[in-house]
Amino acid sequence: GESVGLHLPTLSVQEGDNSIINCAYSNSASDYFIWYKQESGKGPQFIIDIRSNMDKRQGQRVTVLLNKTVKHLSLQIAATQPGDSAVYFCAENIRNTGKLIFGQGTTLQVKP
Amino acid sequence: DTAVSQTPKYLVTQMGNDKSIKCEQNLGHDTMYWYKQDSKKFLKIMFSYNNKELIINETVPNRFSPKSPDKAHLNLHINSLELGDSAVYFCASSQVASGGYEQYFGPGTRLTVT
Numbered sequence: 001g002e003s004v005g006l007h008l009p010t011l012s013v014q015e016g017d018n019s020i021i022n023c024a025y026s027n028s029a030s031d032y033f034i035w036y037k038q039e040s041g042k043g044p045q046f047i048i049d050i051r052s053n054m055d056k057r058q059g060q061r062v063t064v065l066l067n068k069t070v071k072h073l074s075l076q077i078a079a080t081q082p083g084d085s086a087v088y089f090c091a092e093n094i095r096n097t098g099k100l101i102f103g104q105g106t107t108l109q110v111k112p
Numbered sequence: 113d114t115a116v117s118q119t120p121k122y123l124v125t126q127m128g129n130d131k132s133i134k135c136e137q138n139l140g141h142d143t144m145y146w147y148k149q150d151s152k153k154f155l156k157i158m159f160s161y162n163n164k165e166l167i168i169n170e171t172v173p174n175r176f177s178p179k180s181p182d183k184a185h186l187n188l189h190i191n192s193l194e195l196g197d198s199a200v201y202f203c204a205s206s207q208v209a210s211g212g213y214e215q216y217f218g219p220g221t222r223l224t225v226t
Contacts, residue, residue, distance in 0.1 A: 093211040098208070
């Protein structure tokens with residue numbers, strides 16, 4: 001079935017360290033992937049996206065890596081800050097459907 | 113400027129009642145969505161509309177009826193509310209219906225059914 005999963009429900013890191021959040025997806029027809037950040041009491045907020053014809057994309061302090069061979073997606077956050085504490089979701093778009101399938105979320109806790 | 117807005121923010125009601133949640137986007141997008149987020153934070157699409165036309169209708173009880181009066185608005189009406197309907201409901205919008213573009217989410221409506 002369609003599913004996007006995350007390997008760890010909670011990730012705890014020290015302020016200043018790099019964080020890596022992983023995600024496994026199952027649908028080979030997925031052509032677009034997004035990482036969202038959700039802070040408590042708010043809606044998901046776009047962080048970065050990547051299309052299936054790429055394997056890496058960088059933003060400000062964030063990098064997304066896509067490995068289509070093993071259907072794996074990761075989000076790297078450099079120099080993690082307290083403001084990065086949130087739940088992070090990966091989502092895959094099933095080609096030509098407009099349907100975003102979300103993973104279960106990883107809670108990132110940043111220790112000062 | 114609020115891109116995607118929802119009202120109300122919180123909704124507490126009793127079983128059996130009928131309630132509506134409203135959503136508006138000022139991004140000029142053609143496509144709007146409703147998602148449900150359960151107590152474990154799992155986000156699942158319910159419906160999507162493109163230019164007032166229903167295009168995605170997931171396995172949702174027919175007590176849930178979306179209505180799009182124009183492409184900037186997508187409302188969700190829920191009849192005969194049940195305890196299991198308690199969740200956070202998010203509205204979202206995007207540029208095109210076929211996907212491949214970011215979806216912008218509203219702040220959510222926390223529905224509590226007692």
